Amino acid sequence: MIIHPVKSIQGEINVPGDKSISHRAIMLGALSKGITNIKGFLMGEDCLSTIRCFRDMGIDIEINDSLVTVNGRGLHGLKKPENELYVGNSGTTLRLMSGILAPQDFDCIITGDDSIKSRPMKRIIDPLTKMGANIVSIESNNKAPLKIIGSKLHNITHNSFVASAQVKSCIILASLYTENDTKIIEPVLSRNHTEIMLNYFGGNITTEGSTITSTPVKELYAKDINIPGDISSAAFFMVACLITKNSQLVIKNVGINPTRDGIITVLKAMNGDISLLNEREINGELVADIKVKSSKLSGTVIDKDIIPALIDEIPVIAVAACFAEGKTIIKDAQELKVKESNRIETMVTELSKMGADIIGTDDGMIISHSPNLRGATVKSYNDHRVAMSLAIAGLVAEGKTDINESECIDISFPGFYNSLQNISDL
Numbered sequence: 001m002i003i004h005p006v007k008s009i010q011g012e013i014n015v016p017g018d019k020s021i022s023h024r025a026i027m028l029g030a031l032s033k034g035i036t037n038i039k040g041f042l043m044g045e046d047c048l049s050t051i052r053c054f055r056d057m058g059i060d061i062e063i064n065d066s067l068v069t070v071n072g073r074g075l076h077g078l079k080k081p082e083n084e085l086y087v088g089n090s091g092t093t094l095r096l097m098s099g100i101l102a103p104q105d106f107d108c109i110i111t112g113d114d115s116i117k118s119r120p121m122k123r124i125i126d127p128l129t130k131m132g133a134n135i136v137s138i139e140s141n142n143k144a145p146l147k148i149i150g151s152k153l154h155n156i157t158h159n160s161f162v163a164s165a166q167v168k169s170c171i172i173l174a175s176l177y178t179e180n181d182t183k184i185i186e187p188v189l190s191r192n193h194t195e196i197m198l199n200y201f202g203g204n205i206t207t208e209g210s211t212i213t214s215t216p217v218k219e220l221y222a223k224d225i226n227i228p229g230d231i232s233s234a235a236f237f238m239v240a241c242l243i244t245k246n247s248q249l250v251i252k253n254v255g256i257n258p259t260r261d262g263i264i265t266v267l268k269a270m271n272g273d274i275s276l277l278n279e280r281e282i283n284g285e286l287v288a289d290i291k292v293k294s295s296k297l298s299g300t301v302i303d304k305d306i307i308p309a310l311i312d313e314i315p316v317i318a319v320a321a322c323f324a325e326g327k328t329i330i331k332d333a334q335e336l337k338v339k340e341s342n343r344i345e346t347m348v349t350e351l352s353k354m355g356a357d358i359i360g361t362d363d364g365m366i367i368s369h370s371p372n373l374r375g376a377t378v379k380s381y382n383d384h385r386v387a388m389s390l391a392i393a394g395l396v397a398e399g400k401t402d403i404n405e406s407e408c409i410d411i412s413f414p415g416f417y418n419s420l421q422n423i424s425d426l
């Protein structure tokens with residue numbers, strides 16, 4: 001992908017559907033009795049991987065333009081897949097599905113691409129094993145491929161060492177197949193889309209602080225779902241607009257769930273001119289239009305409790321930080337090292353090539369005011385968020401930015417380049 005500097009960002013856009021909610025809509029639709037119609041589903045590769053896996057387990061899922069219809073077969077309706085389940089690049093698919101597979105009455109193998117095979121799975125193997133699951137890491141390295149031998153599960157109380165919605169959701173989904181309450185205690189409450197959607201489908205999940213209690217129910221019931229735009233995708237345009245002169249943008253219909261809205265809090269703390277319009281609730285999720293204007297940013301400290309609410313946005317926050325007076329310090333974000341790439345290493349390496357003053361630390365980055373970025377040949381390490389963050393930097397760099405391995409953007413944001421063209425002179 002080639003990016004040239006733009007004069008300004010203007011207009012109104014929609015971003016594709018929320019990735020986390022799209023995965024969950026397929027999974028819970030499949031496990032419910034009846035038909036779930038999904039509007040606003042993200043047709044990105046990760047979510048299509050979730051569809052493929054459920055089709056492989058006998059779930060009839062139709063895609064008609066932008067409408068996805070899941071013919072749910074209830075909690076006990078999945079069939080043994082004929083082949084290995086392949087999740088592609090999607091950590092969410094692998095970790096959430098493991099919770100669904102562990103209590104089935106069949107065995108299967110679940111695997112994915114090279115990036116997936118390098119990501120840690122002990123964090124789900126341990127609690128699932130404590131629940132009575134039989135999971136074998138085939139290479140004995142606590143990573144995928146995993147062989148999951150369906151077993152009878154029981155409830156647990158799990159103190160999670162990491163605020164991870166994938167770990168939490170994996171355990172909640174497994175707990176649907178137990179008899180008593182399961183409790184999960186998180187260090188900080190992570191994104192709660194699973195809890196919201198399960199309750200919407202007739203489940204029984206309660207949350208007090210960062211303790212989640214799942215009370216098993218006999219059956220889930222299908223319901224139609226409207227998925228809002230993904231705040232993680234909107235983040236790229238929010239930053240693009242803030243750092244480009246004479247710009248103003250409205251991003252319509254974006255999910256602003258408080259467990260996801262850290263990007264808004266942080267960009268406002270950096271002096272970003274951001275306002276929320278038309279706030280409303282759809283299927284239990286908060287939604288708004290986000291209005292952004294070019295701003296003179298200042299540095300900030302991002303740490304502790306807010307990290308889970310903006311974990312996927314840190315690569316693009318690093319770009320914003322180059323344009324902020326003073327220093328921006330990002331701490332307590334070790335989780336960045338175990339995403340699609342080591343996002344501390346990859347962002348530091350590639351943004352440095354463009355002239356950013358950025359230093360990697362063990363748990364984050366320190367970025368100093370370095371607004372004179374220059375175009376360069378950079379690469380994404382096949383990490384969609386890295387590719388898109390570098391593209392945003394390219395919009396305000398001098399000269400041409402050539403991003404290698406940019407196809408991975410389709411994982412979460414098909415049409416990203418066209419959207420940029422729609423709001424600028426790119």
Ligand SMILES: O=C(O)C1=C[C@@H](OP(=O)(O)O)[C@@H](O)[C@H](O)C1
Pocket residue numbers: 019020021092163164165166167169191311312335
């Ligand atoms: O549950 C989810 O949908 C996700 C949770 C987060 O991962 P962790 O649970 O590993 O923090 C996030 O980074 C990922 O993009 C999506």
Ligand SMILES: C=C(OP(=O)(O)O)C(=O)O
Pocket residue numbers: 046089090091092093312339340385412
């Ligand atoms: C980390 C991400 O996704 P996943 O864990 O599902 O691969 C992401 O989309 O940034």
